[in-house]
Amino acid sequence: MTTTGRIDARGNRFSQGLTGLLALTAYLLDRPILVALLAVVLAAGAFLGPRHHPWGIVFARVVRPALRLSPPSKLKDAAPVRFANLVGFLFLAGGSVLLLLPVAWAFAAALAWILVLAVAALALLAAATDVCVGCVIYVWVGRAFARRTSGA
Amino acid sequence: MEPVRVAIVLALVFVVASVAWLRTRLLSRAPPRGLRIGGDEIAGGLDGHPLTAVQFKSRYCFACRETAAIIEEATPEVRVVQVDVRDAPHLVRRLNVVETPSLALVDEAGRVRLLLVGNPEPGELHLAMRGVWRSLEEEGAIRRRPHPREVTTA
Numbered sequence: 001m002t003t004t005g006r007i008d009a010r011g012n013r014f015s016q017g018l019t020g021l022l023a024l025t026a027y028l029l030d031r032p033i034l035v036a037l038l039a040v041v042l043a044a045g046a047f048l049g050p051r052h053h054p055w056g057i058v059f060a061r062v063v064r065p066a067l068r069l070s071p072p073s074k075l076k077d078a079a080p081v082r083f084a085n086l087v088g089f090l091f092l093a094g095g096s097v098l099l100l101l102p103v104a105w106a107f108a109a110a111l112a113w114i115l116v117l118a119v120a121a122l123a124l125l126a127a128a129t130d131v132c133v134g135c136v137i138y139v140w141v142g143r144a145f146a147r148r149t150s151g152a
Numbered sequence: 153m154e155p156v157r158v159a160i161v162l163a164l165v166f167v168v169a170s171v172a173w174l175r176t177r178l179l180s181r182a183p184p185r186g187l188r189i190g191g192d193e194i195a196g197g198l199d200g201h202p203l204t205a206v207q208f209k210s211r212y213c214f215a216c217r218e219t220a221a222i223i224e225e226a227t228p229e230v231r232v233v234q235v236d237v238r239d240a241p242h243l244v245r246r247l248n249v250v251e252t253p254s255l256a257l258v259d260e261a262g263r264v265r266l267l268l269v270g271n272p273e274p275g276e277l278h279l280a281m282r283g284v285w286r287s288l289e290e291e292g293a294i295r296r297r298p299h300p301r302e303v304t305t306a
Contacts, residue, residue: 005276006268024164024165027160028158028161073267074266074269075268075276076270077251077270080270117160117164121164121168124165128168129171131250135251136251
């Protein structure tokens, strides 16, 4: 059984919301470098774990004490969230590459911003509804894989 | 700021907000204040048990069996009830269960004290249950006595 730790669901929602808002800002102001920075943030969360997710740290050190939030009442398994961070990182990294490197393709920028907006939409949705699409996909894939290997 | 980009952002925000709103409309069914599980919604009711662990499982959740074993071994004082998500769609909606196993720690009055989503690790489960247990003690719901798992987990 994977032992991956638990995270406060509110911290996850905050991270998703902040990611979504920053992604939208990057698009509005046409700032590819912001996309790249956001990709690094998600990479930290995906590869190093929830304790090293910059927005998670902001939530724990700044938001929670500032708003005097009560102890968490909903704790999520970190593994699906890390997977979602990974997917977000891949999208944003791909977008950054397409935007920052001179790519000889007319639609490179358009594709890049589509990736960024996709991340923004899913992140904001997760912040609003606490349903992280990446997490659900992770669980589905895990179930399908487990079913096949155990022949149940 | 290009006007086209502004328009697209506004459209995106509108779509996300609509989806979120729609989902809330679909989920809420005269929602009671605070998350609650009625005694009549659980086999055997809630009376007589200061804390009930309601575990939501599904057919292909192979982790769920191990979860149940972990809970029962961790806190024998807590009663464990297994609920298949197919049998209790109203509970699934109310508690927003999107993953299994999901574990709801419910007090005798039916108030959901804690909702643990996903596979639990034994150490964290002990910690979480201990926290809830302590709250119950402070409220006088149970007589103060050392929690069965007072042994500190490494």
